[in-house]
Amino acid sequence: MVAADDLESSHNVACLRVKDAVVRNGARLIVVTPRWGELCDFAQVWLRPNPGQEAHVLAALARALLQDEKLVASLKESSVAGLEELAKGSVPALSDELTDLVSEAAVTLADAAKQPPAGKAIAIVYAVPHLGAQAAGTVTTALANLAILCCGPQEAARSLFVLPPEVNAWGLQDMGVAPGLLPGYRAVEDKGARQEVEKAWSTSLPSAAGLGFREALAAVQEGRIRAMVVLGDNPLFTAPDKTWVKTCLSSLDFLLVIDSVLSDTARLAQVVLPDVSVFGKDGTYTSADRRILRLRTAVAPVGEARPAWRTLAELGAALAQRLGLDGNAWEYASPAEVMEEIAGLVPLYGQARYGELESGTQQDFAGLKPQAAVLQPLALEPSAAGEGLVLTTSRTLYTSWESTTIHSPEADKLHREEFVELNAADAAALGVEDGQEAVLANERGELTIRVKISDSVLPGSAFVPLYYDGGAVTALFGPEDGALARVRIAVRARA
Structure with missing residues (x-):
């Protein structure tokens, strides 16, 4: 299972290994992301929450797994703490389509959890976003819960791979x-x-x-x-x-x-x-x-x-x-x-x-193994209300940190990142055409950028590449670690 904005762009080598597992080894893949990426085409189940609601879907997935009596009995035998608290926690309602997909994902995970060797047939990968530390912490907790539920307390830590935004x-x-x-x-x-x-x-x-x-x-x-x-x-x-x-x-x-x-x-x-x-x-x-x-x-x-x-x-x-x-x-x-x-x-x-290190042997980080596996209740925030579209951002594949941080014209010579991605429904409602310049604005500032109409983003959201013009989009995000930004969009008048 992969939870990421677009693993192909943020961690392309890891993404290649996931594709290899699907294509060469017959692995079943579950992807959790609001925005389409190439890896979604390899998935058996694509769970597509609205931006900021990833933890809600993961909580619903945990609740669905807790309906498996054999799985719960096995966890009780292993003395896993927190089962009752997790089962009692509130889970926000999802759409009927997303609820059905969560049920399918739960069946897939429960089936894999029972495959020998016990607890070793599942890998859970999370690519941490650059912005939104509080929300990322909640998602990480939700994924750790799933690792414990699916892999058991002994193998949970080995099954969860948290990929930071930058190396080291x-x-x-x-x-x-x-x-x-x-x-x-x-x-x-x-x-x-x-x-x-x-x-x-x-x-x-x-x-x-x-x-x-x-x-x-x-x-x-x-x-x-x-x-x-x-x-x-x-x-x-x-x-x-x-x-x-x-x-x-x-x-x-x-x-x-x-x-x-x-x-x-x-x-x-x-x-x-x-x-x-x-x-x-x-x-x-x-x-x-x-x-x-x-x-x-x-x-x-x-x-x-x-x-x-x-x-x-x-x-x-x-x-x-x-x-x-x-x-x-x-x-x-x-x-x-x-x-x-x-x-x-x-x-x-x-x-x-x-x-x-130079002997080539694998290092054993025995000291990092958890002393106990405890399921944690989640503090899920309600969907953010407000005017405008929810703004999201992350890395894309083409631009290096060094070139964009100095605003080099060589950073994106083919202009592959100079856009705000809008869903066709939002573009029609705003009267914006593909390729037009538009102004994204909120109380913190504004950004003028070309529009790219795409079904990669959900209605109600907009995506701007993080590396565009030295991280220009970060000026529109506020100090709250867990809060999403919202922007109003208007077509820029032609000179």
Whole structure:
């Protein structure tokens, strides 16, 4: 089962593996997505909710599975917690057509769950969207519930593959790049874990969690944060509520950006330190199926560009000296030395030194296995009301992050992403013709773009590629992590 906006565009290699499973191995495929993508043509069942209602359909699917008495009895024998609570949870009403399709999908999953070897015949894949963290969390919980129901508590974790929007998101979290975490998913409040890291780094660490992205920008606005380092990211491309984000970044006393391209965020910075491109990096990345893979340098650095790890190390050593602290902890000779420290501090990476990685053996992340399987009730939001069409966005296949983040004319030379996709019914009601320029507007701003009429989108919704003009569409999305944006559309008057 695949839940994604369009897996072909966001994770095309993973999509190819899914197609292989269907075409070569005879797998039955269930796709959950409001928007048509090529993978839908390979599906036995296509569950097509309205945008933002994906979790509703998944909750209905779980409810249908709970009607299987043999499946429920098996889960009770395995002491799975939360069965009664999940069964009592409310599930919003679906259309008759969608209800029938949910029933068909439930039969398919229940049948696969009973195939030997038990619990190992199902894979559930979720491609996390760039925007809407709160809604994505609800969908992930719903899919985890389905993994437990279909695969049992022992195999549930192995059956669920959560694909982040960008490579190495899991590696970042493994290292503790999150407000409340130390390396290895240990809480900052954990005194023993904190002391272990403090000893390795020869410094003291705070016992309270740090700030998330929006919290940090709010602190900038309030004057509590006056300087910031942005490494390898462009919030003015990927973050919603772009106008507010730009205001906050512009008000900093000092902004340092370390990046391989001169992004919109870098243009606001007082100092930009050039990073090498992805092809010039040496290190590792961690895939969604929990493998640590080597990344090797393929091209020489251009100009003054240097690897970000070296820039950070020298910056840290200089700052330590300025503050009268020990800067020896920053003296790394190579990425292999950094990995040596990681292996010592992060239990999950204990067998991930370069010697082990280059032996070609599969890493066993035993420490990531859940201690228990607990079904979680879902907090389902009602369908969003409001004027206009529901606006959605995601990656498409053709444009690279690097070229679009600098607004390069080479980003989309064939003009394959310069459109807003509208359903024919909405286009007729609005009096818009295919190829016409239209203005998408709401209280946050407006975007002028060419119309493409297509049945790929449902009536009542509009789709704009995320990578169009350096993420121009994100200006129309507000700060609410779970809320969908709505836009009014009007034909632009010809000059």
